[in-house]
Each structure stands twice: as structure tokens, then as C-alpha cells.
Amino acid sequence: MGSPSSTLPVSYQDVLDSVPRVHEVLRPTPLFEWPGLGRLFGGRFLAKHENHQPVGAFKVRGGVNLAATLSDNERESGLLGCSTGNHGQSLAMAAKLAGITCTIVVPKGNNPGKNAAMRRLGATVIEHGADYDQARSYIERELAEDPARYVHSANEPALIAGVGTMGFEVFEDCPDPDVILVPIGLGSGVCGTGIVARARRPQTRVIGVQADGASAVSDTWHSGEWTTSETADTWAEGMATRVPAEMTLEIMREVVDDVLLVSDDDLRRACRTYLDQTHNLVEGAGAASLAAAVVHRDRFQGQTVVGIVSGGNLDPDELPTILASEAYS
Numbered sequence: 001m002g003s004p005s006s007t008l009p010v011s012y013q014d015v016l017d018s019v020p021r022v023h024e025v026l027r028p029t030p031l032f033e034w035p036g037l038g039r040l041f042g043g044r045f046l047a048k049h050e051n052h053q054p055v056g057a058f059k060v061r062g063g064v065n066l067a068a069t070l071s072d073n074e075r076e077s078g079l080l081g082c083s084t085g086n087h088g089q090s091l092a093m094a095a096k097l098a099g100i101t102c103t104i105v106v107p108k109g110n111n112p113g114k115n116a117a118m119r120r121l122g123a124t125v126i127e128h129g130a131d132y133d134q135a136r137s138y139i140e141r142e143l144a145e146d147p148a149r150y151v152h153s154a155n156e157p158a159l160i161a162g163v164g165t166m167g168f169e170v171f172e173d174c175p176d177p178d179v180i181l182v183p184i185g186l187g188s189g190v191c192g193t194g195i196v197a198r199a200r201r202p203q204t205r206v207i208g209v210q211a212d213g214a215s216a217v218s219d220t221w222h223s224g225e226w227t228t229s230e231t232a233d234t235w236a237e238g239m240a241t242r243v244p245a246e247m248t249l250e251i252m253r254e255v256v257d258d259v260l261l262v263s264d265d266d267l268r269r270a271c272r273t274y275l276d277q278t279h280n281l282v283e284g285a286g287a288a289s290l291a292a293a294v295v296h297r298d299r300f301q302g303q304t305v306v307g308i309v310s311g312g313n314l315d316p317d318e319l320p321t322i323l324a325s326e327a328y329s
Contacts, residue, residue: 008195008250008251008254009157009160009247009250009251010157010160010161010164010191010192010195010251011195012164012195012196012198012199014157014161014164015161015164015165015167015168015192015195015196016168017161018061018065018158018161018162018164018165019165019168021064021065021068021069021162022061022064022065022162022165023165025064025097026053026054026060026061026064028169028172029048029049029050029052029053029166029169030048030049030052031046031047031048031049031169031170031173031174031306032046032047032049032278033045033046033047034046034047034277034278036277037273037277037278037290037293037307038305040273040290040293040294040297040328040329041293041294041297041300041301041305042297042300042301042302043293043300043301043302043303043304043305044303044304044305045290045293045305045307046174046177046304046305046306046307047278047280047289047290047306047307047309048166048169048170048306048307048308048309049280049309050166050286050308050309050310050311051280051281051282051283051286051309051310051311051312052312054093055086055089055090055092055093055117055121055313056086056089056117056311056312056313057085057086057089057090057238057283057286057310057311057312057313058086058163058166058189058308058310058311059086059087059089059090059153059159059163059188059189059311060089060090060093060094061090061162061163061165061166062087062090062156062158062159062160062161062162062163062188063087063090063091063092063093063094063095063151063159063162064090064093064094064097064162065158065159065161065162065165066091066094066151066156066158066159066162067079067094067095067097067098067100068098069158070098070100070149074149075098075100076100077147077148077149078095078100078101078102078103078148078149079091079094079095079100079101079102079103079148079149079151080102080103080104080105080139080143080146080148080149080150080151081102081103081104081105081139081150081151081152081153082104082105082106082132082135082136082138082139082152082153083104083105083106083118083132083153084106084107084110084111084114084132084237084238084240085106085110085111085113085114085115085117085118085237085238085313086114086238086310086311086313087153088104088106088114088118088123088125089114089117089118089121089313091104091123091151092104092117092118092121092122092123093121095121095122095123096121096122101124101148102121102122102123102124103123103124103125103126103146103148104118104123104124104125104126105125105126105127105128105129105135105136105138105139105143106118106125106126106127106128106135107127107128107129107130107131107132107134107135108127108128108129108130109130110127110237111237111313111315112315113313113314113315113316114237114313114315115127117313131231131232131240131242132232132237132240132241132242133232133241133242133243136152152245153185153186153188153245154185154186154187154188154245154247154248155245155246155247155248156188156247157247159188160188160191160192160195160247160248160251161192162192163188163189163192164191164192164193164195164196165192166189166192166193166308167180167192167193167194167195167196167197167200168196170193170196170306171196171197171200171201174304174306175200175201176201176204176304177201177204177304177305177306178204178205178300178303178304178305179204179205179206179207179300179303179304179305179306180193180197180204180205180206180207180305180306180307180308181207181208181209181260181288181289181292181293181305181306181307181308182206182207182208182209182289182308182310183208183209183210183238183239183285183286183288183289183308183310184208184209184210184217184218184239184259185238185239185240185241185285186217186241186244186245186248187208187217187244187245187248187249187251187252188248189308189310190206190208190248190252190256191248191251191252191255191256193206193308194206194251194252194254194255194256195251195255197255198254198255205257205258206255206256206257207256207257207258207259207260207292208221208252208256208258208259208260209259209260209261209262209288209289209291209292210239210259210260210261210262210288211233211234211236211239211240211261211262211263211264211267211284211288212261212262212263212264213231213232213233213234213263213264214229214232214233214234214236214239214240214241214242215229215261216228216229216232216241216242216243216244217241217244217248217249217252217259218259218260218261220244220249221249221252221253221256221259222259226244227244228242228243228244229242230242234264234267234284235264235267235268235284235318236264236267236283236284236285236287236288237283237284237285237315238283238284238285238286238310238311239284239285239288260292260295260296262288262291262292262295263295264284265325266291266294266295267284267287267288267291268284268287268318268321268322268325269291269294269325269326269327269328270282270287270288270290270291270294270328271283271284271286271287271314271322271325272322272323272325272326272327273287273290273327273328274286274287274290274309275322275323275327276327277327280309280312281312281314282309282311282312282314283310283311283312283313283314283315284314284318285310285311286309286310286311286312287309288310289307289308289309289310290307290328292307293305293307294328
């Protein structure tokens with residue numbers, strides 16, 4: 001696959017323009033090689049530790065970049081978003097740093113730790129709907145007249161460009177990865193990474209990862225036909241989406257080489273493996289890249305694989321099940 005079309009809504013130059021804005025607020029996150037993880041599939045595995053961000057997830061990059069580009073009127077009106085937690089924390093932190101208001105709608109029963117973190121950052125949190133997509137529909141239907149700037153978690157060029165700085169840092173530290181594995185909720189992370197990879201090293205394959213119980217984006221990408229699902233059947237809330245996003249799918253078609261699926265059990269095993277081998281506590285989506293490398297090991301043997309650890313905001317209620325899971329060996 002060649003260079004992305006110049007007509008895409010986000011360019012590599014947009015990512016480069018985001019780098020100083022993001023790095024003014026956030027330090028580059030570590031890219032550590034873990035030999036024990038590489039041995040699980042017979043290659044090299046380098047983890048990009050976005051779980052070390054101040055809000056515990058990569059999406060803060062996008063929030064910081066977007067807040068830096070708001071107009072005076074938008075700053076006065078504040079921000080409004082829908083999230084299962086990491087996008088919400090991103091907006092909440094960016095709003096707090098910029099001195100503006102922020103409201104986040106989350107599904108009922110959402111990860112309580114993420115809800116509390118958003119409130120600690122000063123956001124107003126509204127609980128509505130059974131899942132992310134119902135919460136999003138509530139905003140787009142009931143809060144459409146709200147003057148606040150609605151920030152969709154994927155259909156936002158400034159967010160995608162901001163999270164693309166994650167990929168920029170990967171190539172600064174490791175110029176020649178064979179593969180970068182990126183978890184997908186709605187795809188901002190895999191799009192930002194793919195845009196950078198096409199510019200920096202086109203032969204690097206960028207592969208997304210979804211949970212097999214929430215595979216709408218994967219199904220749509222593979223079939224070319226818009227596909228939604230009735231439920232998002234995964235405990236990994238960072239990937240629990242039922243309806244793809246138009247902008248990220250458009251970009252994915254040009255900068256993503258494949259999308260792989262993993263099971264919830266494999267996500268738990270990958271979480272346990274991270275804990276055992278690296279002493280990092282990661283959330284389900286954050287474990288997806290390692291799970292994919294191991295489950296699909298025949299595809300990655302002998303290669304240098306970068307796995308995006310997208311977040312570490314694990315719901316503590318999930319920890320007993322993870323500790324009861326068997327680590328990969």
C-alpha cells in the first residue's frame with residue numbers, strides 16, 4: 001500500500017504540526033523492548049507504553065492538540081464529549097489545562113474508576129444509555145443545541161493528528177519496525193499511526209486489533225460494507241463499539257494493512273502476561289496488541305513488532321478474573 005491520498009482529512013504534516021503542541025504538555029512515552037514477550041511469538045516485541053500518560057491512555061494527545069487549536073468562541077462555550085473513559089479523560093485534562101469547561105456523557109455502569117478520574121479533572125459526568133453508542137446518540141439527539149463544542153471521539157481531524165504523535169515517537173525510537181499493532185475502538189489511534197508509518201517507512205505494516213465480540217470496524221474494513229452490531233460483547237470497554245466512524249474508516253482504508261480479532265480470554269491472558277513480565281497493569285484494549293501477536297504468532301515470527309499499550313485504566317473489578325487467568329508461555 002502506498003502513500004495516503006492527499007485528500008484525506010488528516011495529513012502527515014498535520015501530525016508534525018501537532019508534535020510541539022503535544023510535547024509542550026506531555027513527555028514522550030517509553031518504547032521498551034521486552035524479550036520475554038518477543039519469545040512468545042519468536043520475534044522482537046517493543047511496547048509503546050501509553051499507559052504511562054498522566055491520564056493513563058494515549059487519547060490525551062488528541063485532547064491536548066484539539067484544545068490548543070480552539071477558537072475564542074469555542075473556548076468560551078467549553079467541550080462536550082461521549083466516552084467510556086479514556087477520550088473523556090483526554091478532554092477533561094485538556095479542558096482543565098486550558099481553563100475551560102467540559103461535560104462527558106458515559107454509559108450507565110461505566111468503569112467507575114474512569115468516571116471518578118474525569119470528575120477529579122473537573123469534568124461534569126452524565127450517565128446515560130446502556131453502552132457507548134447509546135450515550136453518543138443521546139448527545140447527538142438531546143444535546144444538539146448545547147453551545148459547547150461537541151468532540152466526537154473519532155470524527156475529529158485534530159484528535160487524529162494529535163494521537164498521531166504517538167506514531168511519530170515510535171519511529172523516532174525505532175526507525176524500522178516490521179509491524180505496529182494498534183487496538184481499535186473507533187480507530188483514531190490506528191489512523192494516526194498509519195498516517196505516520198506511510199510517511200516514515202511505507203513497508204511497515206500497520207495492523208489494527210479488535211475484540212471478536214465487538215468487531216463492527218473490522219467487519220466493515222474487511223467487507224467494504226457498512227456493518228454495525230446490536231451489542232458490543234467485550235469486557236474491554238476501550239474497544240466496545242458497535243457503530244464505526246466515517247472519518248476513521250476513510251483513513252483506515254488507505255493506511256491500515258489488516259485488522260485482526262482476539263477473544264476476551266486472550267485479552268485477559270495478555271493482561272496477566274504484562275503484569276507477570278513487565279509489572280505493568282494494563283486495561284483490556286491496552287493488552288490487545290500483545291494478544292494479537294501471540295494468537296496470530298505465525299504472522300509475526302522473526303519480526304520486530306511494536307505493540308501499542310493504549311491504556312492502563314483497568315476496572316479493579318476485572319482484576320480477580322485476570323489474576324485467575326493463565327499467562328502466555
